[in-house]
Amino acid sequence: MGNFKGHALPGSMFLMVGLWWAGKSSFWYAARRKKSAGLLTSRAAQRRLEVIEGVTILSFSVIGMLAEQFAADGPQLHLYDYAEHQWDHLMNWQHATMYLFFGLAGGVSVAVHTTGSAPLALDRMLLGVAFFTEGFLFLYHLHGRAMLDIHIHQLLLYAIFGGAATAFLEVFHRGNVLLELLRASFCLLQGSWFWQIAFVLYPPSGVAEWDLKDHSNMMFITTCYCWHFAFSLLTVTVVYCTACWVVHSKLKRTPSMEMGLLKTTDKEQESEDEI
């Protein structure tokens, strides 16, 4: 899918997922701190939300896989072109493989949160595996391209492997809001960077094309990547502040009487051991 749409589409998807994760984590963390545990923050509600998230990821992955296979220029499940003695649409197969792992992560997340017969951390481990596989395929994806093309995709790898590392760390530090927000930031970074790639490599008509061999372009792109990261951090901050404000203003309207019924043995999960 070496075209504008092929980068803008995953970009939009990752942006939405990143926003969703930032919102979910912030809201739950704020609710937990304020102990305004209402309907939304109960364990059952959380579980239901996780299931919905898993189903959504699973459906989008299946749709993505089908689109890659049966779209106009897809391989339609043919792997080898016997007539021309070459592999058939390897790019599409690679993208379908990426979707496959995200689908696996989504499916397992649904299974974990509905049946409860597997350790909870499994959903994060498979999310980490999905991110890692995406990065792994991109890593061996860049042979023989122009310098800037390679560099701009390599920068993407930082966001992808950053997301994978964060998800793996969450296996051992589940519920740590900092890791969850960091993961959301990396996801947003990945999404906005896909858009940047689309604009750099396939500029809309009317805009001057980029010189893919100019070194100063490489230096600018590197700086630009940092701006995207700053932007994603700021977005997560804004989402977090909004969630805090919503929970806080909602709390005021809750009668204090109800508060006595809440358990106070809530163990705070983040490592907040100040001296």
Next chain:
Amino acid sequence: MGNFKGHALPGSMFLMVGLWWAGKSSFWYAARRKKSAGLLTSRAAQRRLEVIEGVTILSFSVIGMLAEQFAADGPQLHLYDYAEHQWDHLMNWQHATMYLFFGLAGGVSVAVHTTGSAPLALDRMLLGVAFFTEGFLFLYHLHGRAMLDIHIHQLLLYAIFGGAATAFLEVFHRGNVLLELLRASFCLLQGSWFWQIAFVLYPPSGVAEWDLKDHSNMMFITTCYCWHFAFSLLTVTVVYCTACWVVHSKLKRTPSMEMGLLKTTDKEQESEDEI
């Protein structure tokens, strides 16, 4: 052992070990959760099983070492060929060295679980060392081969070092079922990839040979590696579900009276600290 059999043999062994590990971990975890602790899940039974596993690994390693040395084309313990002033069958010596470390891991595991005079985590540390050494020898094993040959062996390194890293993590997080299943997945991946290497580099007669310098072959092999990983993850999932189902159906037949005798102070080992 640059032939079909030389890759198919270790492949089969790693596949069996991976299946065994997946089954063992799944069954113990399921039994622990259901508290249906019967004969099989008692500490003594576990210890006996670990000893059997260790003895098996040790015996296969010794057989492997002897086979490498005394098979038809083996060096028969001669290290240096003084007639021709060159090293004698270095490949066989390298393979024997790999077996040596797995034998060490097996032997230490037996010692740890029979005498109990060493920390339990030692078996995992030496397993990690054995995997690391295997990867280390493969890393410096590939000088001057064709592009696809190098690439296909490098992919193998991901599975090997992944297994080593997981085993080392288990030293500090012993009993974490996720790590155990991940280790089983890496082991299955390694096994099935050995078979893939055998079919790619030494295709059975009647099948067209692979062009070892074609870049699209490299891209396909990379994608194919991900499919192997997905396959190994699915296999582990199937094994885990079977173990859960077996334990669950067995539990129903157990009279509930017995349950009261079980200790309830079972600390669950996995990091399942949901909020």
Next chain:
Amino acid sequence: MGNFKGHALPGSMFLMVGLWWAGKSSFWYAARRKKSAGLLTSRAAQRRLEVIEGVTILSFSVIGMLAEQFAADGPQLHLYDYAEHQWDHLMNWQHATMYLFFGLAGGVSVAVHTTGSAPLALDRMLLGVAFFTEGFLFLYHLHGRAMLDIHIHQLLLYAIFGGAATAFLEVFHRGNVLLELLRASFCLLQGSWFWQIAFVLYPPSGVAEWDLKDHSNMMFITTCYCWHFAFSLLTVTVVYCTACWVVHSKLKRTPSMEMGLLKTTDKEQESEDEI
């Protein structure tokens, strides 16, 4: 800012920050151990100090950004030179980006310690991100320079990424005085190395210039880097001993009566589990 001043300025800043961190951590740790908790070591006083530190970092970052943009040779917020069809003062934009992330870290630190509505560890995570971004930009900053120029900047990366790694570890091990002092050491190392770079690449007039292609110069610079590290470790040691001595001598003058009022449930944060 490829000149003497451009390296001496950040060098001085990092030296001051390193000294400040070493002093702060040492003093708090010594006070905590001696339980001579007076006005300075109360939680409120600590919080106030953190806020002042955050405000200082934030202000210097804003000043730095403005200086990079509006100094004599700055881009004055112009990013692209349409006349000459090239990027405008990319170096200044890169340096401004570095300041941006330190400003972000400072701002977030202020927000965390004034409002208390975010997890405390957030300040260390963003400090880690700021160091990482600085190193990341330096990493892609060195294209086409002379051998010694590249090597001397690469050595700088060890100090920068060391600082980033230490800050990230502090997210999970907050209050560990060893990590705090290690971070201070890396910061001092970075500062003194910036001065070394200034003297090597832009020697003051009257001093012989360095041969940037001589290999023995490279070997000397590597050794010299280790001396800088030893020097920074010694500086931190001296600061630590001074802090201990100050706290100790102050404690003697405190009447012992007061001591009974201090809580004894102080959990010691460092991992001091000797056998």
Next chain:
Amino acid sequence: MGNFKGHALPGSMFLMVGLWWAGKSSFWYAARRKKSAGLLTSRAAQRRLEVIEGVTILSFSVIGMLAEQFAADGPQLHLYDYAEHQWDHLMNWQHATMYLFFGLAGGVSVAVHTTGSAPLALDRMLLGVAFFTEGFLFLYHLHGRAMLDIHIHQLLLYAIFGGAATAFLEVFHRGNVLLELLRASFCLLQGSWFWQIAFVLYPPSGVAEWDLKDHSNMMFITTCYCWHFAFSLLTVTVVYCTACWVVHSKLKRTPSMEMGLLKTTDKEQESEDEI
């Protein structure tokens, strides 16, 4: 010190240190398990032993530094040869720098264990720093040598950085006997490998010289490195078993009456959480 003695000397030193560490850790661990805590395993005795170890390391480092500087071919504290406009005996300065960091680690260890005014883990952190610096200097030490010379020194780096990583891990997992024994193994490996380097690069007269450009030599050396590792692991095992046996046989002679006086709340430090 590019000669036989220059590699055999540090080799012998590391071998002795490795044996000492293996013995110390094994003995303490065995005594702790058997609860035969007599004079040797009391906290005061341990502290005294650590101080002696620190003083020994410090003295050897000072001697090493003086030897490097004032031996027949040493620089005698001259850093720059103004007559010939080149650096003076850079190799000796590098080796002296390595000794400097080990001396620092020894000195700090003494200070930590005598005054007790610094966190205990500091001794391991500086040990890790000393190993890391040694590896760091070797890393940039190999420019322009023959292939086998570079390879054989690169293999050494695995042992050095392995030791550094283990020491750093001990900062957070102090008293974990597995890490202590692993550190001892890496130290033994380093020592025996130094001897191997001496024999390969500077063979004693009468022995055929090695062809430094032959690839099969490289393959053999890699395999040989694994044998050294297996040998060091076996040595540590033998030392550990001896220590266990000594403690066990000593325990039998202790009257059982005394045992009741021992505290049973001894927390075992290793992560031995079997299910």
